Amino acid sequence: MFEGIWVLVFLLLFFFFLFKRRKPIKEASSVFQDVAVDRRSDTSLESRSTPSKRSSYPRRYLDVPFAEKEAAKACGAKWDAGKKLWYAPAWAASDDLKPWPSIDEKIDIIANKAQIATTDERCYRCGKITPVSAVYLPNGWEVRDYDYDDWSRIGVGGFLQFSTYLSPTVSKALKASPAKIDFSFSKTAGHSYWMNLCAHCGAKQGDFYLFETGGPFFDAFCAKSQSYTISEPIGPVHAAAGIVSYG
Numbered sequence: 001m002f003e004g005i006w007v008l009v010f011l012l013l014f015f016f017f018l019f020k021r022r023k024p025i026k027e028a029s030s031v032f033q034d035v036a037v038d039r040r041s042d043t044s045l046e047s048r049s050t051p052s053k054r055s056s057y058p059r060r061y062l063d064v065p066f067a068e069k070e071a072a073k074a075c076g077a078k079w080d081a082g083k084k085l086w087y088a089p090a091w092a093a094s095d096d097l098k099p100w101p102s103i104d105e106k107i108d109i110i111a112n113k114a115q116i117a118t119t120d121e122r123c124y125r126c127g128k129i130t131p132v133s134a135v136y137l138p139n140g141w142e143v144r145d146y147d148y149d150d151w152s153r154i155g156v157g158g159f160l161q162f163s164t165y166l167s168p169t170v171s172k173a174l175k176a177s178p179a180k181i182d183f184s185f186s187k188t189a190g191h192s193y194w195m196n197l198c199a200h201c202g203a204k205q206g207d208f209y210l211f212e213t214g215g216p217f218f219d220a221f222c223a224k225s226q227s228y229t230i231s232e233p234i235g236p237v238h239a240a241a242g243i244v245s246y247g
């Protein structure tokens, strides 16, 4: 009989301690969950801070002719004073800024205006006379100084050479010139650039040839023997060019 009571007491104590032990474990696990919740709110804070990081996302720069700058501004375009370019802010409705095409960010030459200079040259392959054109920048054009991420203004006119990128306004004007122009691959340069082709046989009249000593675009208007047809000014100019010959 006594043994039965002791067994009962033992069982009661056993369940009592079991219950007591369980509770803290449960509490502990709920605390752990709270920590987990806190961590989640931390990450949500992080993800909330991500959009501010996105504000440095690459800007889409626009080819805005000088005469259209007020119109572009009214449509939401913003001015990047460092790069001297208009850009479409991330929040701008893409349709609003549709009239102005995107321009390449690798530009290293900018100018308010350019003129297309055209002259005649004898094709090295077929021997016939063919018109050739180049983009002439009157003095005041600027070249990017990559060391200082700044721009240097040049006080003399120059010709663009090996242009891997021309803002649409300029490439359109170049293509409209009497010369046959194409964005074409050069084995000598190892890359494509805006190039003159022979109007008769299509042979590439490479910039190495056209701009070398004695070439038609050698020294930007200093060659008195060379006569050019000069187009009306166009602009602004944004270009990625290998070299500008000037002097």
Ligand SMILES: [Zn+2]
Residues within 6 Å of the ligand: 123, 124, 125, 126, 127, 128, 198, 199, 200, 201, 202, 203
């Ligand atoms: Zn030819």
